[in-house]
Amino acid sequence: MRVKVLVARGVFPEVLARLREHFDVEANETDEIWPKAELTRRLQGKAGAYTTGSESIDAELLDANPQLRAVCNMAVGFNNIDVDACTARGVVVTNTPDVLTETTADFGFALMMAAARRMAEAEHFLRAGRWTKWSYDMFTGSDVHGATLGILGMGRIGQAIARRGALGFGMRVIYHNRSRLDAALEAPLAARYVTQEDLLRESDHLVIVVPYSPAVHHAIGAADLALMKPTATLTNIARGGVVDDAALAQALRQRRIAAAGLDVFEGEPRVHPDLLTVPNVVLTPHIASATVATRRAMAELAADNLIAALGCGPRAGRPPTPVNPQVLAGR
Numbered sequence: 610m611r612v613k614v615l616v617a618r619g620v621f622p623e624v625l626a627r628l629r630e631h632f633d634v635e636a637n638e639t640d641e642i643w644p645k646a647e648l649t650r651r652l653q654g655k656a657g658a659y660t661t662g663s664e665s666i667d668a669e670l671l672d673a674n675p676q677l678r679a680v681c682n683m684a685v686g687f688n689n690i691d692v693d694a695c696t697a698r699g700v701v702v703t704n705t706p707d708v709l710t711e712t713t714a715d716f717g718f719a720l721m722m723a724a725a726r727r728m729a730e731a732e733h734f735l736r737a738g739r740w741t742k743w744s745y746d747m748f749t750g751s752d753v754h755g756a757t758l759g760i761l762g763m764g765r766i767g768q769a770i771a772r773r774g775a776l777g778f779g780m781r782v783i784y785h786n787r788s789r790l791d792a793a794l795e796a797p798l799a800a801r802y803v804t805q806e807d808l809l810r811e812s813d814h815l816v817i818v819v820p821y822s823p824a825v826h827h828a829i830g831a832a833d834l835a836l837m838k839p840t841a842t843l844t845n846i847a848r849g850g851v852v853d854d855a856a857l858a859q860a861l862r863q864r865r866i867a868a869a870g871l872d873v874f875e876g877e878p879r880v881h882p883d884l885l886t887v888p889n890v891v892l893t894p895h896i897a898s899a900t901v902a903t904r905r906a907m908a909e910l911a912a913d914n915l916i917a918a919l920g921c922g923p924r925a926g927r928p929p930t931p932v933n934p935q936v937l938a939g940r
C-alpha cells in the first residue's frame with residue numbers, strides 16, 4: 610500500500626504531480642483554509658503533511674494523528690508548528706530557508722522605500738483625481754540613501770537587506786539580534802551591533818525581520834515606538850505579533866513616527882481597522898516571497914523534504930532542511 614500524505618493548501622500542479630509519483634496524495638484542490646477540526650480529520654491515516662504558514666499544527670492535532678511522521682512547511686517561518694510537540698512525538702518538521710532570502714530582502718527594501726517616499730499615499734491621491742498642480746512640498750518624504758538603516762533580526766534575510774542598504778544605497782547599518790554576528794560578517798557592511806533601545810533611537814528606517822516566537826510578541830509596542838525619531842519609518846516583513854499593530858496605528862496617526870510598511874499583521878488576513886484608515890502606511894498581503902521563481906523554489910523544496918522525510922527519492926531519510934534533525938538521528 611502506498612504511503613498517504615495530505616497537501617493542505619493549493620500548490621503548483623507539477624509539484625503535486627511529483628508528490629503523486631511517490632505517495633497517495635489527498636490535495637486541497639479548492640485552496641480553502643480548513644478549520645482545525647477538518648484538518649485534523651483529513652490527516653487521519655496520513656504519514657505526511659505538506660503545509661503553509663496558515664495551518665496550525667499543535668499537540669492536540671498531533672495526538673489525534675499518532676501515525677504522522679513529517680510536517681513539511683512551504684515557508685521559512687514555522688511558528689505555525691509546535692516543533693517541541695512534534696519532536697516529542699518523533700515527527701520531523703522541515704521549512705524552506707535560503708531559497709527565498711534575496712526575493713524577500715528585495716521586497717523588504719521596496720516596502721521601506723515605499724514608506725519613506727510615501728508612494729502609496731501619493732498613488733491614492735492621484736487615482737482619486739486630486740492632483741491638480743505640482744507643489745514644492747507635495748508628498749515630501751525622507752531620503753533612504755545615506756540614512757541609518759536599523760535591522761531587528763540579523764539572520765539571512767536581515768543580512769541581505771543590510772547588503773542592499775550598505776552597498777547599494779550608502780546607508781549606515783545598525784542591528785540588534787539575539788547574538789552578535791561574527792566580525793567577518795559585520796565588516797563588509799560596516800554593520801554596528803547595538804541594543805534594541807539604541808536601534809529604535811538611532812534608526813532612520815527600521816526593518817523588522819526577527820522570526821516570531823512568544824519571546825518577541827509585541828517586541829515593538831507603544832513605549833518602543835515612542836523612542837523612535839518622528840521622521841523614522843518602520844517596516845515589518847517578519848510576522849504579525851512582533852509589532853503591536855494597535856500601538857503602531859496610533860503612533861502613525863499621531864505622527865510620532867513618519868510612516869510604516871507592513872506585509873504581515875496580527876491575526877492576518879484580518880488587518881487592524883485603525884491601520885486601514887491611517888494614510889501613512891503601505892499595506893501588502895504577506896507577499897514578500899511572492900515571485901514566481903521563488904514560490905516555485907519553495908514549493909519544490911517543501912516537496913523534496915516530504916519525499917525524503919518519508920523515506921523516498923534519492924535523499925531518502927535525509928530531508929534537505931529539517932528544523933528538528935534530532936528526530937531523524939533517532940530513527
Ligand code: DGY
Nearest residue numbers: 662683684685686898
Ligand atoms: C515564510 O516563508 O515564512 C513567508 O512568510 C511565507 O509564509
